[in-house]
Amino acid sequence: xxxxxxxxxxxxxxxxxxxxxxxxxxxxxxxxxxxxxxxxxxxxxxxxxxxxxxxxxxxxxxxxxxxxxxxxxxxxxxxxxxxxxxxxxxxxxxxxxxxxxxxxxxxxxxxxxxxxxxxxxxxxxxxxxxxxxxxxxxxxxxxxxxxxxxxxxxxxxxxxxxxxxxxxxxxxxxxxxxxxxxxxxxxxxxxxxxxxxxxxxxxxxxxxxxxxxxxxxxxxxxxxxx
Numbered sequence: 219x220x221x222x223x224x225x226x227x228x229x230x231x232x233x234x235x236x237x238x239x240x241x242x243x244x245x246x247x248x249x250x251x252x253x254x255x256x257x258x259x260x261x262x263x264x265x266x267x268x269x270x271x272x273x274x275x276x277x278x279x280x281x282x283x284x285x286x287x288x289x290x291x292x293x294x295x296x297x298x299x300x301x302x303x304x305x306x307x308x309x310x311x312x313x314x315x316x317x318x319x320x321x322x323x324x325x326x327x328x329x330x331x332x333x334x335x336x337x338x339x340x341x342x343x344x345x346x347x348x349x350x351x352x353x354x355x356x357x358x359x360x361x362x363x364x365x366x367x368x369x370x371x372x373x374x375x376x377x378x379x380x381x382x383x384x385x386x387x388x389x390x391x392x393x394x395x396x397x398x399x400x401x402x403x404x405x406x407x408x409x410x411x412x413x414x415x416x417x418x419x420x421x422x423x424x425x426x427x428x429x430x431x432x433x434x435x436x437x438x439x440x441x442x443x444x
Contacts, residue, residue: 231400232404242391249314250321253314254322259326261280282323300312309385328374329367332366333363369433375425
């Protein structure tokens with residue numbers, strides 16, 4: 219009993235910091251994913267509708283971001299880019315930038331794969347009805363594409379959420395940083411990392427639950443989509 223009370227007292231700073239650390243993790247991951255979803259959609263549409271001059275740099279960008287470690291991208295965003303531009307940015311800004319640019323590449327590929335599952339005849343039929351290209355994308359292709367992409371997009375978000383632990387490298391006080399500091403200060407790694415793992419699990423479970431609700435909502439709006 220005494221040991222438990224002692225451990226609780228030693229971990230009090232950690233418990234106090236868990237909520238804030240989890241909030242930073244959710245904030246950076248969610249903001250980066252939202253930016254990546256928007257940019258990834260734009261890149262995918264440009265890649266599918268643009269000519270070779272437009273497609274080539276997009277393909278290079280996607281390949282480069284998927285083919286290099288996120289850790290290196292974080293270090294470049296925090297140390298290299300500000301020096302090149304002569305500006306100063308906070309660790310959180312650099313972290314969100316790196317995460318967003320990284321997930322943009324993956325999101326664009328996820329959406330492109332989802333788009334490829336939609337029968338080409340639907341776009342042809344829409345053109346035959348006199349719909350303009352933006353109407354075809356907005357009313358026919360994009361709704362079905364996002365409906366089919368919900369599961370892999372959820373997986374990408376969970377990967378991003380876990381990868382946000384790398385932000386500790388550039389001094390962002392997110393959940394993993396709080397756990398590491400608590401371990402060094404209390405010398406109770408089992409308790410610290412058990413709580414940290416539980417917090418990550420809760421966040422990921424909530425993300426999966428939200429994803430299922432979104433998928434059901436899409437299914438209700440598009441009842442004939444399979």
